[in-house]
Amino acid sequence: MTGVGAVGVRRSYVEVPPRVRAWVDATLGSPVARWSDQIGGMSPGCATRLVGHDGRRAFVKAVGAELNSASPTLFRREIEVLHAIGSHALWADLVASYDDGQWVALLLEDVSGGHPDLDDDAEMEALLVATDRLVEVLGQVTVPAGPRATNLGQPGLVDAQARFRAWSTALDHLDEIPDDLVPTALRRSPARLRRLVSLLEDDETQLSHWDIRVDNLLRPAPGRIVFVDWGSGALAPAWCDPLLARFERVEEAWFDSSVQRSPTLAAAGDDLVTGFLVAFGLALAWQSTRPPADVGLPTLNEFRRTQARRALVGAARRLG
Template identity: 70%
Template sequence: MTVPRAVGVRLPYAEVPLRVRDWVDDALGSPVSSWEEQIGGMSPGCATRVVTADGTRAFVKAVGTELNSDSPMLFRREIEVLGLIGENTLWASLRASYDEGGWVALVLEDVPGGHPDLGDETEMADLLAATDRLVATLREVPVPDGARATTIAEPGLIDVRARFRAWASALDHLAEIPGDLVPDDVRRDPARLRRLVGLLQEGDTQLTHWDVRVDNLLRPEPGRIVFVDWGAAGVGPSWSDPLLARFERVEDPWFDESVARSPVLAEAGDDVVTAFLVAFGVALAWQSTQGPSDIGLPTLNEFRRTQARRALTAAARRLA
């Protein structure tokens, strides 16, 4: 089975401030009588399936600034996006939201089931088909005017191309990154890397989930995949979600074969896919060398190193 790679250290529901838990009871119309903590994801806040005294089921996530100063903004972004996109069987719908005193909380539809096994051909095929439907559905959502976030902690939808530009700046530090993170086939031609990464600024844009990974997927029944956790949602190229959906197997030649079979990725071109892997991998590798892990996220740096190695191993294969 595939298991969530981004395993943070989460706050138990019983330790969420009483005022927030009282709000959950009011939002659901009945007091919470039992709950089950969920793993996966990097937020230090709670991620909890709850059941109320009258049998109502819901999913609750809550975080405060004292746990991590940036995480509440991700929750605010998720509230904004779920309000924008409404209800659909492709994602869990928002039932209520809370934002007071430095704490942000969401009550969401409880989607039964666990994460898909993306090592299973059928379940991976279900994800790829669902991602294509997601891209088509989000393409029809009008993107509001206004500020675009250039970092994860700013208000507004993530400007994906601004993130690409930030990633590209990590190439300036390529020689400083430890050798165990960046293969020689990636290091040997920095000028080629810069030309490739420049391609990421081209093409169309639309609303994107921008965080498609196994932690953020549920499989309530055979043939159905539900996308959760919209805190990183942004405006970016249409190929970004289909590429991320395949990242689970990025070390395997299957990845390259699957990219070639995807109309949206084939249209973007092989060089764009390779450029993404280079930029993403080098940026994560460089971030992982910059001091201690973020407050409340003690496993984040190891996650960055793992994902950097995976992306750059694939990039080296494609560059060669």
């Protein structure tokens, strides 16, 4: 059964500053009577289901700059995206947001249910159908004006094309990446890898979730998937979200046949899909070798290594 992919070290709701909890009580319209802290995701802040004295339910996530300097920026990006996309059954609606310059919090619709089991064919199929619908809906959204982020720590929507260009620099450090992360078959043809990665350039973009993984999905009922956590919201090619929705099985031949069954991915082409896996995997692998800068995120680097290894195994299989 699929487990939660990313597990950080979160603060409990009771450790959130009193001023933020007072805002929650006031916004909820009733003092919080019960709460249940959730696991999953990499934010060091809280992620908590709440119930007010009057029975009203909500979900709160809150983080402060003292926990991790970049995390409030991700929360502000999520607020920006949720304001832009409004209300829809495909995602948890934003109820209200808080920002005092140090702490940022979101009060969201509480979606019942846990994470889907993406090892289950029916639940994976539900995700793929939901993702295709998500791409269609987001393609109709007017993209917010403002700055574009070349990395997650900068304000504004993430510029996927800039990220692709940044990822490609990992090819210059291929010899420095540990052998346990890069299959030998990939090391034999660096020129081929560069050609594949170059295919990621100059594609049309639209608003995208950009972080579809089991941690960021809820299953409130059989056949229904709800997308949460928009902190990586990006301007990206329409094929990115359908590819990421399949990433849980990237190490299996199922991934390749599923790509062929997707009109969006089939139109993008096999080489482009493989190029994404190469660039994504090598970038994560290279980043994992750099001096750590993940304050408050002690498990993030091992998560990078795991995801890098999986992406590159998938790429090696596709290259034969």
